[in-house]
Amino acid sequence: xxxxxxxxxxxxxxxxxxxxxxxxxxxxxxxxxxxxxxxxxxxxxxxxxxxxxxxxxxxxxxxxxxxxxxxxxxxxxxxxxxxxxxxxxxxxxxxxxxxxxxxxxxxxxxxxxxxxxxxxxxxxxxxxxxxxxxxxxxxxxxxxxxxxxxxxxxxxxxxxxxxxxxxxxxxxxxxxxxxxxxxxxxxxxxxxxxxxxx
Amino acid sequence: xxxxxxxxxxxxxxxxxxxxxxxxxxxxxxxxxxxxxxxxxxxxxxxxxxxxxxxxxxxxxxxxxxxxxxxxxxxxxxxxxxxxxxxxxxxxxxxxxxxxxxxxxxxxxxxxxxxxxxxxxxxxxxxxxxxxxxxxxxxxxxxxxxxxxxxxxxxxxxxxxxxxxxxxxxxxxxxxxxxxxxxxxxxxxxxxxxxxxxxxxxxxxxxxxxxxxxxxxxxxxxxxxxxxxxxxxxxxxxxxxxxxxxxxxxxxxxxxxxxxx
Numbered sequence: 001x002x003x004x005x006x007x008x009x010x011x012x013x014x015x016x017x018x019x020x021x022x023x024x025x026x027x028x029x030x031x032x033x034x035x036x037x038x039x040x041x042x043x044x045x046x047x048x049x050x051x052x053x054x055x056x057x058x059x060x061x062x063x064x065x066x067x068x069x070x071x072x073x074x075x076x077x078x079x080x081x082x083x084x085x086x087x088x089x090x091x092x093x094x095x096x097x098x099x100x101x102x103x104x105x106x107x108x109x110x111x112x113x114x115x116x117x118x119x120x121x122x123x124x125x126x127x128x129x130x131x132x133x134x135x136x137x138x139x140x141x142x143x144x145x146x147x148x149x150x151x152x153x154x155x156x157x158x159x160x161x162x163x164x165x166x167x168x169x170x171x172x173x174x175x176x177x178x179x180x181x182x183x184x185x186x187x188x189x190x191x192x193x194x195x196x197x198x
Numbered sequence: 199x200x201x202x203x204x205x206x207x208x209x210x211x212x213x214x215x216x217x218x219x220x221x222x223x224x225x226x227x228x229x230x231x232x233x234x235x236x237x238x239x240x241x242x243x244x245x246x247x248x249x250x251x252x253x254x255x256x257x258x259x260x261x262x263x264x265x266x267x268x269x270x271x272x273x274x275x276x277x278x279x280x281x282x283x284x285x286x287x288x289x290x291x292x293x294x295x296x297x298x299x300x301x302x303x304x305x306x307x308x309x310x311x312x313x314x315x316x317x318x319x320x321x322x323x324x325x326x327x328x329x330x331x332x333x334x335x336x337x338x339x340x341x342x343x344x345x346x347x348x349x350x351x352x353x354x355x356x357x358x359x360x361x362x363x364x365x366x367x368x369x370x371x372x373x374x375x376x377x378x379x380x381x382x383x384x385x386x387x388x389x390x391x392x393x394x395x396x397x398x399x400x401x402x403x404x405x406x407x408x409x410x411x412x413x414x415x416x417x418x419x420x421x422x423x424x425x426x427x428x429x430x431x432x433x434x435x436x437x438x439x440x441x442x443x444x445x446x447x448x449x450x451x452x453x454x455x456x457x458x459x
Contacts, residue, residue, distance in 0.1 A: 039258030173213035
C-alpha cells in the first residue's frame with residue numbers, strides 16, 4: 001500500500017500495515033488519533049509531560065503488538081482511547097499523583113451537580129455528543145464524569161456522591177447505555193447493543 | 199468480598215469496568231474470568247468502551263515533538279532468520295553411502311520434512327519463547343542441504359512451480375512441488391512477524407468450491423527456504439499468520455495463496 005493510500009485506508013488496514021513494520025502507517029494512525037488520546041490523558045492527569053508519556057507508550061504498544069487490536073470489537077480510536085484511559089488512570093492512582101488527587105478531592109467534596117455538568121461539557125466539542133449527553137440525567141453524568149475523568153473507582157464515586165455503590169453502578173451502566181442509544185440515533189455507532197435498553 | 203458473583207452482578211459491573219472504575223482485586227479477577235468465558239460479555243465490554251471513547255471527543259492536538267520521540271523509539275527492523283535443517287549426512291544413517299544426486303535430494307527432502315515435524319512437536323511442548331526456539335534451531339543446523347534441495351527441485355523438469363500471491367499483489371512466495379509430494383517454499387517477501395506469531399503453510403485440497411486446508415507445518419516468523427510434504431491431490435497452497443505454536447485449522451485469511459491451473 002503506497003503512502004498516499006494510507007490516508008484513505010481503514011483503521012484495520014492501517015493496523016495490518018503497522019504489523020508489516022510500515023512506520024508511515026503508524027504515523028497515519030498517530031495523525032488520526034493522537035490528538036484525542038493526548039486530550040484525554042491531559043484531562044485526567046492535568047500534566048502535559050505525563051500525558052505525552054502515556055500517548056507515547058500507547059502508540060509504541062500499537063507498533064509492538066498490533067495484533068492486540070481486533071477490528072471486530074470496535075474502532076481503532078476506541079481501542080487507543082481505552083489503552084490511554086487505563087494507563088492514565090493507573091498513573092493517577094499511583095503514589096506520585098496522590099497529592100494532586102487529594103487536592104482535587106478536596107475541591108470536589110461536596111460536589112455541586114452543576115459544576116460537574118460544566119466540566120464534562122467542556123470536553124465535548126462535538127455538538128452531537130453534547131446532545132447525546134443531554135439525554136443523561138445529572139446523576140448519570142456525575143457518576144460517569146467522576147469515574148472516567150476523575151479516575152475514581154465506583155466505590156469512591158459512591159462515597160463522593162453519598163450514594164449506595166449499587167446505585168452508582170446502575171447509573172454508570174444506564175448512563176452509558178443511553179449515551180450509546182443517542183450515538184446510534186445520530187449515526188456515530190452502528191448498534192445500540194442488547195444491554196443498552198436499560 | 200468472599201462470595202462468588204452472579205452473572206447479573208458481573209454484567210452490572212461491566213460498565214464500571216469499561217471506565218477503569220473497578221479496583222477491588224476479587225471483583226477484577228471475577229470479571230476477567232467472566233469475560234474469558236462469555237463472548238456476549240466481551241462484545242458488551244467492547245461496545246461500552248466504544249461509547250466511552252466519545253466522551254473523550256476533544257479538539258486537542260498532540261505535540262509534534264511527541265511523534266518525533268515515538269518515531270525515534272521504533273527501532274530497526276528485526277534481522278532475517280533462516281530456518282536451516284540438518285543435512286542428510288548428519289541425520290540420515292545408512293549402511294550404504296552411495297547415493298546418486300536424485301537419491302540425495304530425496305533424502306534431504308525427507309529429512310527436512312521430518313525435521314519440520316520435529317520442530318512442531320518440540321514447540322508444542324513448551325509454550326513460552328517459541329520464536330526463540332526456532333531461532334535456536336536455525337542457528338544450530340548446517341545450511342547446505344535445504345537450499346540446494348530446493349534449487350534442484352526448481353530445476354527438475356518434473357516439478358511444478360506455483361507462485362502464491364497476496365490479494366493486493368504486494369506479497370509473493372514461490373513454491374515448487376515434485377510429483378511425490380515433496381516441495382519447498384522458496385523466494386518470498388513475507389515480512390517478519392512478532393515473536394508471538396508464525397507463518398503456517400497449508401495444502402488446499404478437496405472440493406475446489408469448498409476446499410479443505412491441511413497443515414503442512416509452521417514456517418517460523420521469518421521464513422527463508424522451507425520444505426514440506428503434501429500427500430494426495432493438491433489444488434494449491436496458502437500461507438497464513440497464526441499464533442505460536444501453530445493451529446490445526448486456519449484462523450485467518452491467507453496472506454498469500456495460489457491454485458494450480
